[in-house]
Amino acid sequence: MTELIVVLLGILCGTAAGMLPGIGITVTLVLMWPILYTFGILELILYYMALSATVQYTGTIPSVFFGVPGESNSVPASIEGPKFTRKNLAMLAIGGCQLSSIIGAIVGAALTLALLYFLIPHLQYFFNSTFKLALYSLVLVFLIFVYNQGRVFLNLFLIAIGFSLAMPGESMVENGLRYTFGFYDLSFGIPLLPVLIGFLVVPTILKNYEKDTSAKLTVNAIAIPSRKILVWLRRNIASVFRGSVIGYFCGFVPGMGTDLGTNSSYALEKKLHPLKPGKQLLSAESANNSGVLASWLPLLLIGIPITSSEVIIYGMLTNAGWNPLEITSVQDTMTNMFLTLSVWYVIINIIVLIVAWPFAKKVANIITCNYNTLIISTLVVLYFVNSYLGYLDFRFALYQICFFVFCTFGYFLRKHNSMPLIFMFIIALDFEAVLTRVWQIHF
């Protein structure tokens, strides 16, 4: 029952997050922090699963109606979707996208279970520090060369800031405090929440505040019979399966999330069927949902986050005491966990089909009313969330200082993607520990 409530909460938040341009999964995770703070490990994973699966779906709605991508991976939908809307076929596109998302989810779940069958017996070798260092290096390469249109020096600068911010407090391999400058609260490190708010959330929502797209938004939904949607889907089923498989394997690429899979399958369909926007749209949407499960595998199996929202959920999971191998029978527990999660993933996608659309219509009306008011309200809520968690963490003053300092820096970063900074801040201590251990072992 608790699981179902958590899933429904994730679906509701995901509906809103997908509909509101610029809010997305990462901002939602930060906004929901006071509630997520109390969740156990399984609840956190289920919430995140429901949230991200729903966002894949609802992100399509503003894309199809308004040509505004709710999430970065909805870009193909924001190009092809409005073509349907102009012909009063928006509901055909949305219905088709939802069904192809479910097919993507099922294909993703099946591929995950098949892959785990081979991976789990050898899981312990993934905890080798040298192997972990290689994986972290791969993530770093992506952080340096992919983000911010490959502006290497900017990315290196952001990585250096993230690393420096993570240093105060205790290291993972040595006792004793460092860089606390006599400030007791810094012995427990710089808190994650104000870093996320200041460097990630504020720049993201300021960017959208400046764009203010509300004037263009009107919801024009003419119902299409389900049978017609099913027939259309059947005609495009090969593209849907192709997209699911491509999306799944692209999901493993660090730092890309489902963006790479969505865009790759879209590009392939565009090449194969240049005059059929339906095939391109459905293939991209199925790639979205199958890629989600793949991108979770490195996180859930060995604790290496490879996408921006995973970095945040990773921080929350470790706060909740999560440790992938901290269990007596790893093999059984992992198999059971992934079986449970795969089944839930398919269930979630089915619930989304029923729940999300009616709710999404309400949210769409909110955006058309006053988007900028919504952004300002979000900022105020973030301030209170930060203060409340500072109080709970017995470090109210530090949270306040960090909030204002980081938000100021965040304002200047609003034209850049700050993910390299956030990524490095969260993985810095483990990365440092892994690097130290590799040095201790080999030299």
Added chain:
Amino acid sequence: MNKNIFFALLMSVFVSTTASAESIQWLINGSPGGTFHKRSTLYIEALEQQGVAVEALNLKKGSRAVEYLKTTDKPAAMVFIADFAAELNFLHNNDNFVAAEYVEGLFLCMNDSKKYSNTITLGATKGYNLDSFVGYLESTGKDVKIVRYENSGKVLQGVLGGDAIAMVTNQKGAVKYQAKGGSCVFNTSQETRLGTPSVTEFTNKPFPTNASTVIAVNTDIDTLRTAVKAAQGSAGFVKWHTAIKMTPVTGLSRSEELAVVNEAEAGWK
């Protein structure tokens, strides 16, 4: 009359500063899933079942909980352990010691297939003083490289992942390693534990042991001790002790337990 008023005032001051165990703050510390956190939550559950009003305060870090304990004027208690007490130089004494929960040896466990290597990579938690273990391994003609980890769970991951050939771990870590098919060379207690012989069968040199305890301030220690000892016999604790194959300390007076704990602390200095 004046005498009575003075006595009443004195009693009210006494009651306000040393409250009975009927109401107490319990300082939860350690990460969820870890031993400290598990013990904290088990004590809170068991004490509440006994009717004690427990205010749980999650301070996350052990060092922060100790700082809180040093400065608070409210009745407060927390779980503690000898090696950490020595590390923070906040030692168990007659004023703060409530009860010992269990005393355990440390285990030297080794990957059997690699035990003949000339160089032994030895994994351990970052706080452990490994001098005696390194001394022993060197006396057997091995070179030793030390690899440090955040906690015993990560040490186990490191050994299973192939970072280290051997590890120094607590009994919980040894139980898990054995469950994965690993074996241990010795344990530092005076007796065979988990089928692993005592270190005394290998060398006469002193090795550290550990003692898990409960400490408190601003409360009636004897009353709290009665409640804590009853808690240690609760279903939750019995289940957990069975899972990690730990025998709780029983049949000793508070001063005898304190002597055992102080001896364990001394081993870490």
